[in-house]
Amino acid sequence: LRLVLMGPPGAGKGTQAPKIKEAYNVCHLATGDMLRDEVKRGTDLGKEAKKIMDQGGLVSDEIVIGMIKSQLETNPECSLGFILDGFPRNVSQAEKLDGMLTERKQPVEHAVQLLVDDNLLVSRITGRLIHPASGRSYHKEFAPPKKAMTDDVTGEPLIQRSDDTAETLHKRLRTYHEQTGPVAEYYKKKGIWTGVDAAQAPKTVWANLSKIFAEHG
Ligand code: AP5
Ligand code: ZN
Numbered sequence: 337l338r339l340v341l342m343g344p345p346g347a348g349k350g351t352q353a354p355k356i357k358e359a360y361n362v363c364h365l366a367t368g369d370m371l372r373d374e375v376k377r378g379t380d381l382g383k384e385a386k387k388i389m390d391q392g393g394l395v396s397d398e399i400v401i402g403m404i405k406s407q408l409e410t411n412p413e414c415s416l417g418f419i420l421d422g423f424p425r426n427v428s429q430a431e432k433l434d435g436m437l438t439e440r441k442q443p444v445e446h447a448v449q450l451l452v453d454d455n456l457l458v459s460r461i462t463g464r465l466i467h468p469a470s471g472r473s474y475h476k477e478f479a480p481p482k483k484a485m486t487d488d489v490t491g492e493p494l495i496q497r498s499d500d501t502a503e504t505l506h507k508r509l510r511t512y513h514e515q516t517g518p519v520a521e522y523y524k525k526k527g528i529w530t531g532v533d534a535a536q537a538p539k540t541v542w543a544n545l546s547k548i549f550a551e552h553g
Contacts, residue, residue, distance in 0.1 A: 337362050337417040337549060338442060340424065340433075342520060343450030345508045346460035347534045348541060349421045350473050352450070355542050356419050360549070363413035366421035367400045369471040370407075372497075376468060389499050392507025394425055394515060401432050408436070426515040430522050447523035448548065450534035450541070454509055461505045465494040479538070 337360040341349050350366065357364045371389060374382030385395045404423055408414055424430040437443050463476040467487040474481045474494060481487065485494050499508065523529040532544050 337419075338437075338445045339418070339549075340420045340444050340447040340523070341450070342447060342516065343534060344452060344454065344457060344512045345505060346457040346464070347450035347452050348538060349450060350471060351479075351538055352542060352545060353419050353421045354472075356545065356549075359546065360417060362417035362419055363407070363411050364419045364421060365404060365407050365411075365414075365423070366471060367395075367403060367423040367425075368421070370403050371395060371400075372468065372471075386498075390504060392499065392504045392511055394511060397426070397429055397432070400425075401429060401436075404433070405436055408440075424519055427518050427522055430519050444523075444528060446548065447520070447526075447529045448545065449520050449529065449531050451531045452534045456535055457509070458502055458505060461500050462502060464497065464500055466497060467492060467494055 337356070339356065339362075341353060341356075343349050350369075353364045353366065356362070368389075371382070371385045375386045375389075376382070381399060385399070388395050400423055404420065408418065420433075424433050434443070460475065460478070463478065465474045465476065465481070465485065466472065467474075467490065469490070469492065470487070472487060472489070473479075481494060486492070487494055499505075520529060530548050532541060532548070534541050536544075
């Protein structure tokens with residue numbers, strides 16, 4: 337399975353990707369998670385990226401393309417395929433990705449866009465909790481951890497993302513509609529785009545995703 341998973345902030349990309357990863361034995365490459373890891377480690381790249389992320393903008397194409405390329409080339413989990421979560425985010429990234437994958441004769445098979453109305457996303461984003469090391473996400477109301485503010489798997493503390501404020505969400509949504517909207521058009525033209533109603537419960541969304549992958553092989 338070679339999948340581009342698209343959707344606005346809070347659509348459920350990070351919630352659905354681990355299920356897909358487990359079912360199809362593919363790698364889950366999330367550029368947002370990789371960038372947050374750089375921020376946490378305090379690297380120069382991380383310092384630069386944090387400013388942009390907290391403003392709801394896009395980090396440079398060069399940086400994110402480099403991250404994806406190196407993972408696709410070296411991560412053994414990617415040998416049976418991949419889920420790209422949060423990448424590509426503009427048409428230039430989509431074209432560069434195509435170039436990279438054509439060389440490897442492994443083109444994208446599905447571009448699935450999780451569709452949710454902007455007004456549903458505020459509560460999802462402001463209530464989200466994450467486990468920084470794994471990228472696992474929870475929700476104070478919709479998907480609470482077993483013990484308050486604690487990761488179910490490791491017992492480590494959960495935190496809120498610094499870009500998960502109503503104000504930054506507004507900017508992230510604007511960036512999404514302006515820059516990532518055209519990426520959906522790009523994949524529609526290639527005939528590999530499918531939209532999925534992501535306002536449904538996570539289980540329903542997962543059922544609909546698995547149907548798409550099963551139908552198209
Ligand atoms: P990134 O980390 O990719 O953030 P995003 O795209 O804004 O998406 P989110 O992670 O916020 O949402 P999600 O869809 O994963 O939602 P989740 O499943 O967690 O990027 C962050 C930043 O990094 C960008 O703004 C940019 O600056 C930079 N960046 C990243 N990639 C880049 C690139 N390629 N180029 C340039 N810059 C890049 O769910 C959200 C919450 O809702 C959770 O609490 C969850 O429990 C809950 N939830 C999920 N599904 C449901 C449901 N069906 N019903 C109810 N609640 C639900
Ligand atoms: Zn995410």
